[in-house]
Amino acid sequence: MVPTNYYLILGAMIFAIGAIGVLSRRNALIIFMCVEMMLNSVNLTLIAFARQWNNLNGQIFVFMIMAVAAAEVAVGLAILIAHVHHSKSINIDDINVMKW
Amino acid sequence: MDFSMIFFILVAALSVGAAVGVVASRVAVHSALFLLVHFVTLAILYITLDAQFLAAAQVIIYAGGIVILILFVIMLIGSQPFTGRAGYRTWVPFAGVALGLLMVAGLAYAIVQTPLMPATLPANAGGVPEELGMFLYTQNILLVELAAVLLLVALLGALLLAKWPKAERIVN
Numbered sequence: 001m002v003p004t005n006y007y008l009i010l011g012a013m014i015f016a017i018g019a020i021g022v023l024s025r026r027n028a029l030i031i032f033m034c035v036e037m038m039l040n041s042v043n044l045t046l047i048a049f050a051r052q053w054n055n056l057n058g059q060i061f062v063f064m065i066m067a068v069a070a071a072e073v074a075v076g077l078a079i080l081i082a083h084v085h086h087s088k089s090i091n092i093d094d095i096n097v098m099k100w
Numbered sequence: 101m102d103f104s105m106i107f108f109i110l111v112a113a114l115s116v117g118a119a120v121g122v123v124a125s126r127v128a129v130h131s132a133l134f135l136l137v138h139f140v141t142l143a144i145l146y147i148t149l150d151a152q153f154l155a156a157a158q159v160i161i162y163a164g165g166i167v168i169l170i171l172f173v174i175m176l177i178g179s180q181p182f183t184g185r186a187g188y189r190t191w192v193p194f195a196g197v198a199l200g201l202l203m204v205a206g207l208a209y210a211i212v213q214t215p216l217m218p219a220t221l222p223a224n225a226g227g228v229p230e231e232l233g234m235f236l237y238t239q240n241i242l243l244v245e246l247a248a249v250l251l252l253v254a255l256l257g258a259l260l261l262a263k264w265p266k267a268e269r270i271v272n
Contacts, residue, residue: 021123023196071254
């Protein structure tokens with residue numbers, strides 16, 4: 001049986017890779033994908049703890065995170081499409097319509 | 101080193117490799133396909149953690165829904181790698197990598213310090229759909245209702261946001 005710590009370290013690595021992607025890429029779509037990866041690493045951590053303490057609440061959390069992630073992707077991609085219709089660019093540096 | 105550990109290391113290496121591919125590839129379609137591989141490897145890891153229902157949900161929702169949605173958007177808006185303004189914000193990727201390594205160091209410090217014993221408890225049969233469904237629909241029924249409302253509002257919001265420019269064009 002694989003110890004829980006290994007799953008936690010894997011989750012931390014994936015979370016950090018996703019954070020590096022969010023901080024360093026400029027394509028808004030790839031930033032979305034990295035946010036999804038960060039959400040998934042937290043899911044992995046929650047499921048590992050659910051096994052560690054033999055408690056189903058962690059899996060319920062993961063279920064809710066999946067619902068929220070689906071909603072977030074739908075609304076976020078709709079905002080991105082609206083912005084592309086507006087300014088023909090998915091560079092994250094060009095999304096400054098509301099900047100004062 | 102028994103079989104489960106070797107299997108975990110192989111799948112974890114594939115998962116991390118796919119994650120690096122998402123971040124590092126130049127074309128957005130390649131990133132989406134790496135993301136698909138990443139989600140499937142995570143579903144395999146969920147099965148090793150006795151969460152069979154969530155593994156199926158991971159494949160259906162993430163690999164079948166979200167990646168397809170991202171691929172549709174890539175088809176709509178094009179995936180050619182854009183050429184940014186030269187010399188503009190060139191230091192930001194390095195700052196991002198530095199901050200990410202700092203985060204890895206902090207998380208590793210926290211995890212190594214945590215005195216978590218290997219799980220010696222009997223494997224919970226709670227990951228199978230029957231147990232999880234009983235738990236979800238009896239004690240957590242409010243969460244199911246909230247998720248339903250959330251998904252409905254998100255659907256309507258996405259529809260409204262994505263339709264808006266075309267309506268404006270007709271007015272003009």
